[in-house]
Amino acid sequence: MISLYDTATQQVVPLAQRDPGKVSMYVCGPTVYGPPHLGHGRSVLVYDVLRRYLTWTGLDVRHVSNVTDIDDKIIERAINEGRDSSDIARKCESIWWEAMDRLDVQRPTEIPHATDYVEGMVALISALIERGSAYLAGDGVYLAVETVAGYGLLNHQSLDDLREGGGDRELVGAEKRHPADFALWKLAKPGEPSWPSPWGDGRPGWHTECVVMSLDLLGDGFDLHSGGLDLVFPHHENERAQAVAMGNRFANHWMHHGFIELEGEKMSKSLGNVRNLLDLTEAYDPRAFRLLILRSHYRSPMEVTDASMTDAEAALDRLDAFTRRTEGLEGKPDADVLDAFRAAMDRDLDTAGAVDLLFRQVREGNSALDAGDEVVAAKTAATAREIAGAVGLELRSGAGTEVPAEVLALAEQRQTARGAKDWALADQLREQISAAGYTVEDTPGGPVVRPA
């Protein structure tokens, strides 16, 4: 059974399953108003790894992740660009999935869209008003945080402390009863997209969609709710407030991952140093990004730099080279190593420990091959494949890669030259192969040509 840090209790505790053998997880998905950045990349990879691992251990994972396709930021962009907000949402979403595919991230089992749940949200807000936990003000409906038991569970701050807040907060809606009250429904201004409601046309407020969609699809008391550290407050605190005000338990366990930093600063839009996920996956092997994320702990801040990506690519080369060397060897994974892998992963998702085990297999296997021991090599290779597969890291042997006939011809000429001990010509031919973007390796089984 895996244990994970729970933001609510501030402890690493076993992830309890409401239904034995099944895991229900809700991961806050994107608001589609722009291209996905590196932070989104870390988010999806962390939960993709978690999901794949849980599935690998034999659990039936239901992974719900929303697409928020109506939001102030989308509207803002629509107005600025004179476009329809649904058009922006649709295009951004398709770019999102393209990035996910490049990163080899599995699709969630369910992908609810906010705009498909507006009726449900209106019903929830109505019920909250009936219960006296929400009220109508001049520009919309607000949730009265003082009526919610345990508000601050995730943020670990009292309402008084929140009120003191150091930021230059904008007190949206002067009619709020308490400064921490937040919008559930925003009445539409002219020209804004809107839906009908008992309080007038408008749109949903603070992530009411996540509350309605998670409860609808997963039911109350679902196992895990997760997202970035920045979602702890107010996003998740406010989701929880809405659900709890309705008498729900809501999520049983809260998981949050750390940020990606660029040169020591949290990557943020305001700093203008955001790097686009599509750009990153163009510039580097997307698997290197997954490996980089696996090598650090999900709650630690993490740097993504040209140096760290290049470093990860070099490490990946080592894995691929081993895969190439052990191709065709059939063996069974080492049960002890897989136990160690499980132990690491169950310890608050110690993926770095898993990577450690993976590389140890590689070294052991390479040594075995050098010693001519194919049995041990086959075993380590099978173990490495098993571990890599469990965390979604694809290992490539390069088999099936097309090498152009002219390059193969150069390699053959080089072999002939080598046979004649004409080293100058052989080296010159290798230069040509290299210039064409290929590497030739002289192995006991003869020369092997592969993409550099």
Place this chain on the structure above:
RNA sequence: GCGCGGAUGCCCGAGUGGUCCAAGGGAGCGGCCUGCAAAGCCGUGACUCGCGGGUUCGAAUCCCGCUCCGCGCUCCA
């Protein structure tokens, strides 16, 4: 101000009170292998884990204080 989290070798980065005189990767250097390479293997790096106290038979790990850094405090993953 309040809250959360960091500080480990040249770089990245694990670390579960004793098995830690601290993983793994990258880079460097030396060696083996090779016609030379590539790939691979072996060797080599922290007398120490931000600083100062404390608890303990024993601390990178627990507690207290301090320094520095990051993040949040109403629409960021």
